[in-house]
């Protein structure tokens with residue numbers, strides 16, 4: 330295990346592995362991830378992996394759009410499946426107020442560059458035959474949404490980071506962060522210390538510990 334790194338990422342879920350991947354892709358070679366158990370042993374393992382890009386703010390939506398671009402390419406880059414299926418998503422409206430809301434969302438989507446289309450209940454049923462359309466007034470269809478296998482995605486991100494020089498240490502528990510004058514100095518683990526000035530806490534629901 331390295332004992333000095335430019336950045337240390339705590340947590341080997343999809344969040345931590347994505348941060349590690351992007352740091353490595355930006356050219357940060359001496360970055361280290363520490364995971365107390367195995368990769369994907371936190372919430373990531375339980376996720377349904379549904380990926381909806383239209384969010385409440387422009388920055389979150391742009392982040393989701395760039396994630397989808399990555400999901401399309403990552404498998405080719407690292408040679409590991411991510412389980413990405415670009416099947417599209419449907420938002421249904423069965424009340425006038427909801428119809429108004431999805432029409433407004435379609436307007437935002439256009440400004441964000443997302444191809445969200447308003448469609449009729451019949452068109453929604455063609456896309457998803459088990460749909461019961463009684464009472465449905467309309468729907469919004471976003472063809473570039475989809476779902477991913479969260480565990481496979483995490484392993485693919487980890488592999489992409491490793492290939493660019495990042496180090497991943499599993500079975501390594503973080504026990505503390507050494508701080509001096511308000512700045513991080515080192516991450517303390519049950520396998521020794523890693524000196525660093527940058528700590529990314531991606532410990533998920535355990536991050537506060």
Ligand SMILES: Cc1cc2nc3c(=O)[nH]c(=O)nc-3n(C[C@H](O)[C@H](O)[C@H](O)COP(=O)(O)OP(=O)(O)OC[C@H]3O[C@@H](n4cnc5c(N)ncnc54)[C@H](O)[C@@H]3O)c2cc1C
Pocket residue numbers: 339340341342343344345346363364365366367368369370371372373374375376377378379380501502503504531532533534535536
């Ligand atoms: C049932 C369910 C369904 C979901 N469905 C969706 C969905 O459809 N779409 C969607 O976008 N999101 C979904 N989510 C949410 C998604 O799973 C989480 O947002 C995501 O997995 C969080 O990833 P993470 O890397 O932040 O955390 P985690 O996956 O929890 O990773 C944290 C990691 O940190 C490690 N760790 C903790 N403490 C330490 C320590 N002291 N030292 C070293 N390592 C440590 C843990 O072992 C763990 O591996 C769902 C979640 C659940 C539970």
